[in-house]
Amino acid sequence: MKTTRNYVMRSRAESAELTRQRALQATVALAGEKPFSTIVLPEVAARAGVSVQTVLRQFGNRDGLLDAATAFVGEQLNSQAVTTPGNVRAALDALFDHFEARGDVIIMLLGQEGWDRRAQSLTSGEREAHREWVTSVFAPQLAGIATRTRNELIDMLLVATDVYTWKVLCRDRGLTRAQAQKRVDRMISALLTSA
Numbered sequence: 001m002k003t004t005r006n007y008v009m010r011s012r013a014e015s016a017e018l019t020r021q022r023a024l025q026a027t028v029a030l031a032g033e034k035p036f037s038t039i040v041l042p043e044v045a046a047r048a049g050v051s052v053q054t055v056l057r058q059f060g061n062r063d064g065l066l067d068a069a070t071a072f073v074g075e076q077l078n079s080q081a082v083t084t085p086g087n088v089r090a091a092l093d094a095l096f097d098h099f100e101a102r103g104d105v106i107i108m109l110l111g112q113e114g115w116d117r118r119a120q121s122l123t124s125g126e127r128e129a130h131r132e133w134v135t136s137v138f139a140p141q142l143a144g145i146a147t148r149t150r151n152e153l154i155d156m157l158l159v160a161t162d163v164y165t166w167k168v169l170c171r172d173r174g175l176t177r178a179q180a181q182k183r184v185d186r187m188i189s190a191l192l193t194s195a
Contacts, residue, residue, distance in 0.1 A: 020058045022048040027069035028076070032105035035112050036066060036119060070118040073109075074125055076102060086140035088188060092161075096181050099166040106163045134158055141192050153195050160187040 026047035030039045041062055045052045059065035083090040099106075106126060112119035134157045135142070142150050159165065161184065169180035 016058070019048070019050055019054060023050065023055050023058060023065065024069055024072045027065060028073055028105065031069065031073065032108050035108070036116050037112075039066065041065070066118060070122060073105065074122055083137060085136055085138070088137075088185065091137040092181050092185055092188075095161055095184075096166070096177055099163055099170075100177065103163050103166055103170075107167055110163075130161070131158060134161060138192075141195070145195060149195065153191060156191050157188065160184055160191065 023044055026044050027039060029047065030043060041052045041055055044065065045055050048055070055065060059068055083094050106123075109119040109122050109126075113123045114120075131154070134154055138154075138157055142153065145153065165184060166180065169175045169183060170177065173180075175183070
């Protein structure tokens with residue numbers, strides 16, 4: 001009898017977690033399409049395939065859902081793949097994977113950061129993570145360069161690998177990933193050669 005009860009409890013917990021994940025994923029998908037302030041519970045519930053009451057049971061209220069979704073997005077944004085320092089090709093592959101999966105959400109959040117605390121907390125974290133990523137990925141190329149020049153070069157590498165650079169090339173210009181990645185690679189090569 002005890003074994004059956006444990007199984008049922010575990011099954012319910014797994015089902016609740018799957019429901020929670022669907023609601024979070026639905027909220028994140030909506031955050032890539034519209035501002036946080038316009039996301040409403042019926043829309044999240046419909047996209048997640050659950051009732052509004054189920055969403056409320058999981059998160060308490062709309063703010064609880066948005067706070068949980070903010071944390072969920074933060075984990076995703078900070079999950080840029082670690083690559084071997086100095087391996088520019090692998091770094092660009094990881095970067096473009098990241099932007100293909102999350103770039104539109106990042107752009108939407110950047111548009112809200114001036115007036116939405118959730119968006120601002122995510123974008124400031126993303127900026128810090130990206131600077132750390134650039135500094136780590138290009139560490140061998142930056143070694144031995146004077147501090148002032150090194151900081152200038154990091155700033156230029158940040159621009160070359162920024163989400164807006166990806167947006168201009170892929171979304172605005174309509175280039176394929178391969179074309180855009182090649183252009184970013186050429187920018188990086190030019191920067192590193194001139195250092």
